[in-house]
Amino acid sequence: MKRVILLSMLATIAGTATAQTWEENLEKGAATTEQNHLNVPFVKPDNWRSPYTTPGNWPTFENRGPLDRSPPDSKSKVLVMGSGDPTPNPFRYGPALAVIVNGYPYFVDCGEGWWRALAHAVLTQDALDLNSVFALPNLKYLFLTHLHEDHTVGLPSFISNPYKFYAGGDKKVFGPEGVDEMIRHINAAWSIDRHEMAQGSIVRDPAGSTAVGIPVWPGTTTDGQRIFEDDNVLVEAFPTQHGFLEHTYAYRFTAKSDGRVFAFGGDGTYSEGLAAAAKDADILFVEGITRKNIRYATWGGDTEEEKVRVIGAYHMFPERLKRVYDESGVKNIVMVHVQNYNYPENFDRLGVLQEMIDEGIENILLAQDGDLY
Numbered sequence: 001m002k003r004v005i006l007l008s009m010l011a012t013i014a015g016t017a018t019a020q021t022w023e024e025n026l027e028k029g030a031a032t033t034e035q036n037h038l039n040v041p042f043v044k045p046d047n048w049r050s051p052y053t054t055p056g057n058w059p060t061f062e063n064r065g066p067l068d069r070s071p072p073d074s075k076s077k078v079l080v081m082g083s084g085d086p087t088p089n090p091f092r093y094g095p096a097l098a099v100i101v102n103g104y105p106y107f108v109d110c111g112e113g114w115w116r117a118l119a120h121a122v123l124t125q126d127a128l129d130l131n132s133v134f135a136l137p138n139l140k141y142l143f144l145t146h147l148h149e150d151h152t153v154g155l156p157s158f159i160s161n162p163y164k165f166y167a168g169g170d171k172k173v174f175g176p177e178g179v180d181e182m183i184r185h186i187n188a189a190w191s192i193d194r195h196e197m198a199q200g201s202i203v204r205d206p207a208g209s210t211a212v213g214i215p216v217w218p219g220t221t222t223d224g225q226r227i228f229e230d231d232n233v234l235v236e237a238f239p240t241q242h243g244f245l246e247h248t249y250a251y252r253f254t255a256k257s258d259g260r261v262f263a264f265g266g267d268g269t270y271s272e273g274l275a276a277a278a279k280d281a282d283i284l285f286v287e288g289i290t291r292k293n294i295r296y297a298t299w300g301g302d303t304e305e306e307k308v309r310v311i312g313a314y315h316m317f318p319e320r321l322k323r324v325y326d327e328s329g330v331k332n333i334v335m336v337h338v339q340n341y342n343y344p345e346n347f348d349r350l351g352v353l354q355e356m357i358d359e360g361i362e363n364i365l366l367a368q369d370g371d372l373y
């Protein structure tokens with residue numbers, strides 16, 4: 001008897017609550033659609049020092065949608081798919097870019113969510129027919145600046161996800177020594193999925209579901225090394241300096257369509273190789289990190305001194321980017337993979353950009369996912 005009453009009470013409460021919430025939610029959704037990309041409502045966290053809650057992840061970043069910042073008549077463009085870093089920033093996908101020449105894409109780095117980031121870009125840019133550019137058979141060439149997890153974790157998806165929709169050709173993934181082994185392991189790890197898809201299919205060729213890893217010659221110097229060339233682009237690799245990794249590279253793309261030159265620094269601090277890769281280039285896509293507020297970094301030790309030493313071995317403080325800028329003579333810098341640590345009350349979403357400008361770097365922009373350059 002008691003149980004029956006309780007159940008019927010619950011049913012009434014649940015029924016009423018659901019009906020009200022549903023209608024309220026419909027109204028609320030219509031009113032806040034414009035704000036939804038800023039993740040409103042936002043609950044300010046008490047603990048702001050975790051990877052989830054660091055102020056750099058708050059919905060206080062540059063308040064704009066993706067922009068086409070490329071010269072309208074250029075036959076080469078760069079698409080920023082993911083401008084994020086290892087922190088789980090809900091507004092930035094992991095590091096992933098693409099050079100587009102004569103309507104054909106060449107990918108640089110393959111961070112978390114690249115495949116969704118690509119769809120986001122296709123759905124938010126009308127400057128180019130990105131839907132045709134990124135037709136599934138065109139997802140073929142990828143260049144990895146280094147093998148850190150945040151730049152490579154999208155690899156299984158790069159190899160397997162397009163295959164779920166098309167029997168494409170094998171992919172070629174260029175990168176530092178060890179990339180061949182990494183790709184072999186990924187091919188092996190997803191073999192159950194691959195074989196299941198191929199079985200009983202009349203359209204899928206299992207040969208189209210894997211990739212080949214092609215290592216850049218480890219003896220590559222600051223003179224650069226030609227690693228790829230076709231009718232659209234010439235790609236050269238230059239050694240960079242990033243923590244304790246033995247081999248990391250910047251890539252210099254020369255577009256044969258219009259002569260534009262794009263350099264991609266990946267992660268790292270100042271290096272002669274990076275300056276050489278960006279020599280007189282049209283754009284250098286590069287990381288940046290706050291020096292002013294480095295004491296608020298969520299990693300790298302307990303004291304400011306220790307953080308400067310540890311984090312400085314990995315990343316690009318403003319004075320070092322100024323050196324790359326001066327030595328390379330690069331025309332424009334576009335920052336991605338920005339680490340904007342700060343105290344919540346003083347948080348400035350454009351803080352790192354301002355530090356770079358204060359350092360004397362002109363023509364510098366902060367990228368957002370979906371931007372074209």
Ligand SMILES: [Zn+2]
Pocket residue numbers: 085086095148150151267337
């Ligand atoms: Zn990184």
Ligand SMILES: [Zn+2]
Pocket residue numbers: 146148242267
């Ligand atoms: Zn890295």
